[in-house]
Amino acid sequence: MSSKVIRYDNIISLETRQSIAKRYHRVTRAINQEFWNSTSETAHSLYVGSYGRNTAIDTSDIDILVEIPEDEYNRYSYVKGNGQSRLLQAVKNAIQNTYSRSDVRADGQVIKIAFSDGMKFEVLPAFPQENWSGSILYKYPDSNMGGNWKTTDPRSEQRAIQEKNNSSNGLLCATCRHIRMIRDTSYSSYHLSGILIDSFVYDAIGWWHFTHEDVDSSIQLKSYEQELLDHYNQISLNGLLSPTLAAPGSGTALDTSKDWNILGKILNKMA
Known part of the structure; x- marks a missing residue:
């Protein structure tokens, strides 16, 4: 491999991207059915991480952010104990209804899905919030150290x-x-x-x-x-x-x- 930077077009094949999209749509639909009373395969979700920034070279981790309604934040924020962990479990259960044969587990801030072909998804549940400039930020759960909420801005x-x-x-x-x-x-x-x-x-x-x-x-x-x-x-x-x-x-x-x-x-x- 050359040490000089060259153009890398279509580094992830079309067939693989189609497989990613199919799984992305199924995960999105599962979340929308559970939390939004919807069967949409595209609403309330987006690619994030390297794949979302178009800098990925493989499918070791495909990161997805899924939006959760604000009333769910109020529900899990004030529950006794680690509400962030309970939210992750609720999202995990929704995904597992769709991918019952895959390894699905909650881990810190995300739900990890390991597919049999080696592809891995990491799903981040988050609550959209509009800031003073009109941009959409996302508040997400971190179940570590007793639980807390963090903020991310992937769209920017x-x-x-x-x-x-x-x-x-x-x-x-x-x-x-x-x-x-x-x-x-x-x-x-x-x-x-x-x-x-x-x-x-x-x-x-x-x-x-x-x-x-x-x-x-x-x-x-x-x-x-x-x-x-x-x-x-x-x-x-x-x-x-x-x-x-x-x-x-x-x-x-x-x-x-x-x-x-x-x-x-x-x-x-x-x-």
């Missing part, structure tokens, strides 16, 4: 990634996928999260972009891959410090203390 992250990818002629997503390929090939025993990869590339890419095939690339003083490595070294003192980094669009602060050095190893390999 997806919009930011899409806009930057469009302006870079596809270079942003291609870079994120390239880093994942090196991670999975050479550093598979380590965990380097997708949102950390995507957020770093978004922060580092600057004005770099793929040129069109009929346009000559201008001469650069350094390669794009070297520019990424230089940015990594600049914001973390050559990898000695864990820098402050936020998710694009949402501005959510990220934990860069875990395996930040693995990202550095990958960037050195690319440069």
